[in-house]
Amino acid sequence: MRRLGFLVRKEFQELRRNPRMLRVLLIAPVLQLGILGYAATTDVNNVPVIVVDADRSTASRDLIGSFEGSPYFSVVGVTSRHEDVEDALQHRTAWMAVSIPVGYGRAIADGTPVTVQVIADGTDSNSTTVGLAYATSLIAEKAVDVALARIGAGGLVRPIGSLEARTRVWFNPQLLSQHFMVPGVLALLLMITTAVLGAVAIVREKELGTLEQLNVTPLRRWELTVGKLLPFGLIGVIQTFLVVGVAVLWFQIPLRGSFPLLFVLSLVYLLCTLSLGLFVSTISSTQQQAMMTAVFFFMVPMIYLSGFIFPIENMPEIIQPLTYLIPLRYFLVIVRGIFLKGVGLESFWPDALMMLVWGLTVLALATVRSRKTLR
Amino acid sequence: MRQALAVGRKEFWQIVRDRRTLMILLFVPAFFLVLYGYALNWDIRHVRLAVMDREHNRDSRELISSFTHSTFFDIVATVTSMTDIETLMDRGEIRAALVIPEGMSRDLRSGRVAQVQVLINGDNANTAATVFGYAQAIVRGVSAQLRLGLVTGGRVPPPISAEPRIWYNPELTSTLFLVPGLIGFIVMISSVVSTSMSIVREKERGTWEQVRMAPISTVSYVVGKTIPYFAISLVSAFFIIAAAMLLFGLPMRGSWLLLLFTVSLFLAGALGTGLLVSTLVESQSLAFQVSLLISLLPTIILSGFIFPIASMPAPIRAITVVVPARYFLAALRAIVLKGVDAHVVSMELAALGVYAACVLGLASVRLGKERA
Numbered sequence: 243m244r245r246l247g248f249l250v251r252k253e254f255q256e257l258r259r260n261p262r263m264l265r266v267l268l269i270a271p272v273l274q275l276g277i278l279g280y281a282a283t284t285d286v287n288n289v290p291v292i293v294v295d296a297d298r299s300t301a302s303r304d305l306i307g308s309f310e311g312s313p314y315f316s317v318v319g320v321t322s323r324h325e326d327v328e329d330a331l332q333h334r335t336a337w338m339a340v341s342i343p344v345g346y347g348r349a350i351a352d353g354t355p356v357t358v359q360v361i362a363d364g365t366d367s368n369s370t371t372v373g374l375a376y377a378t379s380l381i382a383e384k385a386v387d388v389a390l391a392r393i394g395a396g397g398l399v400r401p402i403g404s405l406e407a408r409t410r411v412w413f414n415p416q417l418l419s420q421h422f423m424v425p426g427v428l429a430l431l432l433m434i435t436t437a438v439l440g441a442v443a444i445v446r447e448k449e450l451g452t453l454e455q456l457n458v459t460p461l462r463r464w465e466l467t468v469g470k471l472l473p474f475g476l477i478g479v480i481q482t483f484l485v486v487g488v489a490v491l492w493f494q495i496p497l498r499g500s501f502p503l504l505f506v507l508s509l510v511y512l513l514c515t516l517s518l519g520l521f522v523s524t525i526s527s528t529q530q531q532a533m534m535t536a537v538f539f540f541m542v543p544m545i546y547l548s549g550f551i552f553p554i555e556n557m558p559e560i561i562q563p564l565t566y567l568i569p570l571r572y573f574l575v576i577v578r579g580i581f582l583k584g585v586g587l588e589s590f591w592p593d594a595l596m597m598l599v600w601g602l603t604v605l606a607l608a609t610v611r612s613r614k615t616l617r
Numbered sequence: 618m619r620q621a622l623a624v625g626r627k628e629f630w631q632i633v634r635d636r637r638t639l640m641i642l643l644f645v646p647a648f649f650l651v652l653y654g655y656a657l658n659w660d661i662r663h664v665r666l667a668v669m670d671r672e673h674n675r676d677s678r679e680l681i682s683s684f685t686h687s688t689f690f691d692i693v694a695t696v697t698s699m700t701d702i703e704t705l706m707d708r709g710e711i712r713a714a715l716v717i718p719e720g721m722s723r724d725l726r727s728g729r730v731a732q733v734q735v736l737i738n739g740d741n742a743n744t745a746a747t748v749f750g751y752a753q754a755i756v757r758g759v760s761a762q763l764r765l766g767l768v769t770g771g772r773v774p775p776p777i778s779a780e781p782r783i784w785y786n787p788e789l790t791s792t793l794f795l796v797p798g799l800i801g802f803i804v805m806i807s808s809v810v811s812t813s814m815s816i817v818r819e820k821e822r823g824t825w826e827q828v829r830m831a832p833i834s835t836v837s838y839v840v841g842k843t844i845p846y847f848a849i850s851l852v853s854a855f856f857i858i859a860a861a862m863l864l865f866g867l868p869m870r871g872s873w874l875l876l877l878f879t880v881s882l883f884l885a886g887a888l889g890t891g892l893l894v895s896t897l898v899e900s901q902s903l904a905f906q907v908s909l910l911i912s913l914l915p916t917i918i919l920s921g922f923i924f925p926i927a928s929m930p931a932p933i934r935a936i937t938v939v940v941p942a943r944y945f946l947a948a949l950r951a952i953v954l955k956g957v958d959a960h961v962v963s964m965e966l967a968a969l970g971v972y973a974a975c976v977l978g979l980a981s982v983r984l985g986k987e988r989a
Contacts, residue, residue, distance in 0.1 A: 263903050270910045278918045281933045284746045288927065305777075331784060332957045334947065337927075355774045364786030365950055367794050368661055368747045369925055371689070374781050375754030381779040382761030388776045389768045402767050403729045405680070405721070405760035407753050411739035412706060422741060427914070434909050442902035450821075529901040530814050534641045537810055537909070538649070545913075546653050551923060553741050556658040564656075582740065 245461055249469030253443075257473060267439075271431040271481050275424060275488050282423040286372040288316045292336035294327055295320050299347025305358070308384055309340065314376045331363045338362045338373055350388055421495050425577040426550045428485045429570055432508070433515050433544060436478040438536055440519020443470050444612075445532040448523075467609065471516045478512045489581075498584025507576050510598050514569040517605035524611035544570040572597040620833040624841025628815070632845055642811055642849050646803045647856040653799055654865050659791035659923070661747050667694040667702055667711045671719040680733065680759050684715060689751055702736065712738045713748055725763060743923075785954045793868075796861045797949045798922030801942045803857060804880070805887050805916045808850050812891030813908035814901050815842055816984070821901055828988070835985040839977065843888050847881075850888070854880050870956025879952065879962070882969040883945040887912075889976030890941075896983035916942045944968040 257264060291309055295302050309315045318336050319326070330336040341359040349356035360377045362370045390402075447453035456466060482505070489495045497504075518540060526532035546552060547561070548570035554562060565571050572593035579585045587594060632639055666684060670677050684690045693711060696702055705711045716734035724731035735752045739745045765775055786793045819825040828838065858876070861867040869876075891908055898904045918924060919933070920942035926934060937943050948965040951957045959966070 260900065260903070262898065263900070263906070266903065266906050266910070270906075274910060274914060277933060277936060278914055281918050281929050281937075282743070282924050283928050284743045284924060285928055286747070286750045290927065329961075332951060332955050332961045334951070350776060353776065355776060355778065357778050357780045359780050359782060361782045361784060364783040364789050365794055365954055366925060367786060367789040367791045368659060370783065370786075371661075371789055372747055372750040372754065374783075375751055375758065378779045378781065379754050379758035379761060381777055382758050382765070382775065385775040385777040386761050386764045386768060389765055392776075393768060402764050403725045403727065403731060404764060405725065405756055406730050406732050407735050407756035408732045409735045409737065409749055409752060411737045411745060411749065422739075422743060430914065434913065435906065438905055438909065439902065442905060446900075446902065528635065529905070530811075530818065531635065531637055533810060533814065533901075533905045534638055537806065537913075538641055538645050541909075541913070542649065542806065543652075545917065546657060549741075551743060551917070552657045552659065553744055556660070557656045558658075561652075561656040578740065 245459075246465045246469050249461065249465065250472050253470065253473040267435055267477055268480065268484065271435065272484055272488055274431060275427050275485055276492070278427050279424045279489075279493055284368065286369050286376070287314060289314060289338055289369070289373045289376070290318045290336045291315045291338045291340060291377075292318055292327060292330045293320045294322065294324055294339060294341040296322055296324075296344045297342050297346040298322065301347040301350045302342045305340075305342060305346075305381075305384055308380060309377075312376070312380055314373070314380075327361060331361070334363065334365075336363075337366070337369065338377060340377065353392060421493075421582055422578070423551075424489045424493055424495055425581045426574055428482070428489065429511070429573045429577055430545065430550060431485065432478055432481060432511065433541065433570060435481060436474050436512055437515040437519040437522070437540065438533070439474045439477070440471055440516045441522040441526070441532045441536050442519075442529055443474070444520065444523035445526050445529050449528055463609070463612070467520065467612070471520060474519075475509075475512055475516055478515070479509070482508045482512075495581060497581055499580035499586060503586060504577070504580045507573070507580075507594055507597070510594065510601060511569065511573045514573075514597060514601035514604065517601050517608055518569075521604050521608035521611065524608050544568050547571075549574055566596070569597050569600045572600075618837070621837035621841040621844070624833065624838055625844040628842055629845035629848075632849065638811070639849070642807055642846075643853050644856070646807055646853045647860045649803050650796070650799055650857045650860050651864060654792065654796050654861065657791075657795055657799070659795055661744050661751075662688050663691045664689060664713050664748055665693045665711045666690040667696050667705055667714040668692055669696050669698070669702065669714065669716045672717045672721045674722055676722045676725065676763055677717045679763065680717060680756070681715070683755050683759050684752075687751075687755070689748075706736070706738055709738075713752070715752075726767065792865050793954060794950075795923075796865050796867050797953065798920070798946055800854070800857050800861060801883070801920065801945045801949065802916050802922060804850065804854050804883065804945075805912055805942050807853065808846065808884055808887035809891040809894070809908045809912040810905075811850075812843070812846050812888045813894040813904045815846075816892065816895035817898055817901050817904045820899065835981050835988060839892065839981045839984060842892065843885070843977070846888050847884055850884050851881065854884065867953055869953055871952035871958075875959050875962075876949075876952050879945065879948045879966060879969070882966060882973055883941060886941045886969055886973035886976060889973055889980055893976045893980040893983065896980050896987065915940050919943070921946050939972075941969060941972045944972075 293306050293309065295306065306317060306320060310317045327339040331339065339361040341361065343356065346356055358381055360374060362374050364370050447456065490497050522532050522536045526535055547565045548568045550570065554565050575593045576590050579590050668681055670681065685692055694705060702714045714736040718732065721731040721733065733756055737745050737748050783789060819828055862869060894904055894908045898907060919937045919940045926937050926943065944965040948962040951962050
C-alpha cells in the first residue's frame, strides 16, 4: 500500500512538472462545453429566402411582406430574374426561393386561382422539410386573407377563428438542444481525456524503456496498474465536478435527480474509460499506435453509435446490437435520465449494471494482457 | 526540394514500417464511412403518433388526415384518455400525441382560437425540434384550410396555392446530407491525429537534436514531413469518396478536378493543424489531447455537419469561421450534390487556402524558432 502511494505521488509529480497538460485537462472541457452547448441546435428559424417577384404589384409586395414578417423566414433578396434562384441556392445564401408569377396581382384582383412556386434546396433534408411546411402554411394563410378581403367584412355571417397548436414537450419542456447535448458532451469529454491519458501513460514508459525499470521494482502488477490510473481517475472526478457545475450554473440545466447517484455512476464510467485506456496500452507498442487505436476503434464508434447525437432506434437493425458494446450508450441513458427525467436506479439499473460489467471485463482483459506482454 | 524529398522518404518509410498505423490510415477511413454511412440516419419519418379525438367531426378528421398524409407521422394508437397517452409515452411506444379538444369546430366558427395539443417526447431534443416545427406547420396549414372553407363555403379552389419543388435531393434523404459531413470528419481526424505526433515524437525520443543540426531548411523539413501523410490521406480520401458513391448513391454532379483541388486544400490545412500542435507541445500525450479537443467535437458540431450554422447564436457563428471543415463541407456538398463551378465555391476555397497557409506558416515559424 505504501509502495502504491509512492507511485501515485510520482505520477502526480510528473503531472505537476507539466502544467500545460493540467491546464488543458481542466480548462479545455469547460471551454468546449461552453461552445458546443450553444452550437447544437436544430431549430428552424430565419430560413434565408430569396423571392423572385416577376409581377411587381401591390399584391406581390404584400406576399413578400408576410414572409418578411414571419419569424421562420428572413428574406435575403428580391429579384426579377429566375437565374438568381439557382445562383442563390448554389451559394447557399438562400435555402428557399419563392417565385411569384407574372399576373399574380391581376389574378388576385380577378379572383382566379394562382400558384406560387416554392423551390427548396433539399441538401439539409430535415430543415427543408420543416421550412417547406412553414412556407406552404404561410401561403395558405395568405389565401384566407385574400378570400376574406374579396368578400369584404360585411359579407361574413359570423367571425372566423383559427386553430393553434399548443405544443408540449415532455422531459425537456423548453426543447433546448442544450439540455440534450450537454450531458452527452460530459460523457464524451470524460472519455477523451481519461481513456487517452490511461492509454498513453503506460505506452510512454514502454517506449522510453522505463517500464522495465518499474518491472524490476518490488511493485506488484496491480499496484503498478492502479498507481498509474489512480491520478487520472482523480482528474476525471475533478472534470466531472467542473462540467456538472457549468451545466447546472451556466446552462441552467436542471439536475432533477440525485447528484450522489450521478457521482457514483460517473466513477463506474471512469472505471470503463480508464480500463479501456489500459487495454489499448497493452495492445500498442508506440504512443502513436495507442492514439490511433484509441481514436479509430473506440472513440469515433462511441460518438456515432452511442446515441450521443443520432438516435439508436433510427439505425438499421443489424447495427443496433453493436451499440450494446459501447459503454457510452449506458452512461448517456443514465446521465440524461438523472438530469432530464430525474429518475433513479429503479429505471436504469440494467444500464448501470451493464456498464459495471463492461468496465470490469475490460479491466480483467487488460490485466491479463499486460501480464503477458510485460514479463 | 531534394532535401524535402529526403525527409519525406524517411518519414514515409517510418510510417510504412509501422504496419498498423499505415493500415489504419489507408483503410479504416473507408470502413468507417461504410459503417457510419449505413448506421446513421437523420431521417425523421414515421414518428409514432397517438391520436385522441374528442371532437369526432369532419374538421377533426381533416386535421388527423393531414398528419397521416405526410410520411412524417404514423398513427399507431387511438386513445380516449390522457393517462393512456402518458403510459404509451413512458413505455416509449409513441413519440408524439395529438389531442383534439371538444368544441374545436365551435370555437373555430365563433371567432375564437381553438387549441389543439401536440405532445412530443423531448428526450432526443435534436429530432424533437424538427417534429415540433413540422407539427406546428401542419396545424397552421389545416387552420388556413378550414378558415378558407368557412369563408368561401368550401366550393371554390383557394385563391393562392403553393407548389413545392425540391432541388438537389428530391427524396430528402438524410444520407446525402450526412455522408459529405462524414467524409470531412474522417479526413480531418485522421490527418490531424497522424501528424500531431510527428515532431513531438522526435523531441521525446531525442532525435530532435539531429534534426536541429541537419543542414536543411525549416521549410523543406515541414514540406518533407507533410508530403507522405498528404499522399496517404489523399489516397484514403478518394477511397472514401468512391465508397460513398458506390454504396450510398452520392452523386458526382461537378468536376473531379475541382473536387481534387478542394480535398487537397483541406488536407493541407488539416495536416498543418496537426503539425502546428506538434510544434507547440512537448509531449506526445499532450499533443494527443490537444489535437482531439480541437478536431473531434468541433468538426462534428461546429462545421455544419449536423447542426445548421445559420441557426447558431452569433458568437458561436463567429467561432465557426476558424473551423476549416465548415468550408470543406460547404464546398463538397456544392460540388457533388449541386455540380457547381469553381467560382461558386471560390469563397470556401479561398478560406481553406488561407487556413492552410496560416497553420503551415505558423508551424514553420515555430519550428524555425525551436531549431535556432
